[in-house]
Amino acid sequence: MGPIYMNEVKCLGQERSIWNCPFKNITAEDCEHVEDAAVRCNVPRMGLEDSIRLTGGRTRYEGRVEVLRPDxxxxxxxxxxxxxxxxxxxxxxxxxxxxxxxxxxxxxxGH
Structure with a gap:
């Protein structure tokens, strides 16, 4: 549930932020929540960034990727x-x- 803000994200892999990767703005017909992006990261090296978080995972280092953006x-x-x-x-x-x-x-x- 909740809004989907980014679609067709295309990173090179060297970017410091997901916002630096090219992406398309989402429209209602583009994506469903069964396609929500998720990752599993290793242990932390530094503090968390304020505009991105992981939710719904088994640990705080994995889960659906959520980004903070003005509606x-x-x-x-x-x-x-x-x-x-x-x-x-x-x-x-x-x-x-x-x-x-x-x-x-x-x-x-997805899940």
């Missing part, structure tokens, strides 16, 4: 990323942005 009314809201084209590169960027290492088994989409 139509200008209020900050957490939303999801469509995992339709999600790859290891995007997962690596998310883990890096969170200050976490990346686990190779970490690309998980």
């Amino acid at each position: 139509a009314n200008g209020m900050q809201r957490w939303g999801l990323i469509c995992g339709e084209t999600w790859t290891t590169r995007e997962a690596m960027v998310v883990c890096r942005q969170l200050g976490l290492g990346y686990a190779n088994q970490g690309v998980q989409v």
